[in-house]
Amino acid sequence: MEEIKQGAVEEGDAIIVEHLSKRYRIPHERKQTIFEHIFSLFRGGAYSYEEFCALDDVSFSVRHGETYGIIGPNGSGKSTLLKILAGVLYADGGVKVVQGRIAPFIELGVGFQPDLTAKENIYLYGAIMGLKKRDIRERYDAIIEFAELKRFENMRLKNFSSGMVVRLAFSTAIQTDPDILLVDEVLSVGDESFQQKCNQKIGELRTKGKTIIFVSHSLETVHNLCSRCLLLDKGHVIQIGPTPDVVHTYLRLIGSKGASS
């Protein structure tokens, strides 16, 4: 069973994961209505499903202030792992210990309402990301300033360009001031200059000693940001170690797959 213990962590560790496993159910027939369920009862078909093991016996730990990369080919379980850390998915087995406030940047702008203004959306999204009203009021100017959207604060979001929406989302999310950031390839947003601002902000957070878990396909970014990496394949941990070594293994893994197919 999964447990979340606070304060039971060894000094220096922000996240400890031990023997984590997650199985998805793949039903043989998709039954999504009461009608279908009743129908299949009469036909005598029991509820049958296959299990798909997305994560199997995954263990690792992340130190406070570390920027930690998770890499692996498509379908290796990276996103599942991140979602379990975020608390969105429940694990089927293993232990997860998280120390500190965690903020998932799995998708930016979750819960944005197109019919509301930028200002209203900042309050809404800020609250979703765990801020109190008072905190948002204090940081509001910084948020709208960073997004470069002061002129448009009373415009409805549906009239914004997609770039503006993303800028607003990132600026709000980055102000939530978490201890641990979970980042899933969302940082490639906005134009060149905003991109630079984002990277700068991430750099700032790193120097401030925040823990960052970084999931990416871009090996270059991982190389630049992360000191240590975890390589996943088909739900198994292949290697944990310094980034250059792990990236090397990863490239060999992809190479061998390419050769065999």
Added chain:
Amino acid sequence: MWITEYRDLISILTVSDLRVKYQSSVLGFAWSLVNPLLMMLVLYVVFSNVFHMSENQYALYILIGIVSWRFLQNGSSAAMSSIVGKPGLVTKVYIPRQILVLSSVLSVFISSLLEFLVLICLLVAFGVPISFTVLLFPFVHLLFLFLLYGLSLGLASLYVYYRDLNQIWEVLLQAGFFLCPIVYPLSTIPEQYLPIYMLNPITDLITIYRDIFLYGQLPSPATIAIVVISGVILFSIGRLLFDKLERRFAEEV
């Protein structure tokens, strides 16, 4: 407790819900008041000849029934789709999922309060003597809110797995509208069935609202007891279902 910890998020979500609902139409909130009044008019014209009610204030009698019923109808429908309707808040970020159900019930609660406010104005306009029993309204309405929240927890979590539940619920609501004394007087129910009939907590709630608004009477303890007991039962079942089904929400939404 998640309610106190997340109270800012709950209030912001509730207010956003209301804003989105009323911003998109020109008349905004006025429409949701016109709706019950028109409905009352239709039912009055149709049924005033059928029942030959002895009620002097038949129109207001119906209106109290409708306004109470609308809280159940709008609240349960909105709450049922509160989880499925906001998949991002379930799969991309962690917040206690009860918040989604609670905030959608609360936004309907606020709409309902305003409808009752208009109702009170109409009572005064029609010359109904307002008694001190009106002061009981907040307590009764909070009781209704509690009952509705329990029901909504169950409906919202089941709807994640059974997507035709809204169709079934719509039919049940249709039937419920005529099972409750909204358009007809309680006296049309045969004496021997009355004890069973009164077991429906919504019937009791409507009766209580009429007692405190129209007749200036204190509600009978029995009706209040039935509402409280059914509220506790619904809440317990709803919470049990929700806790059990919540674990796979992110995979099913």
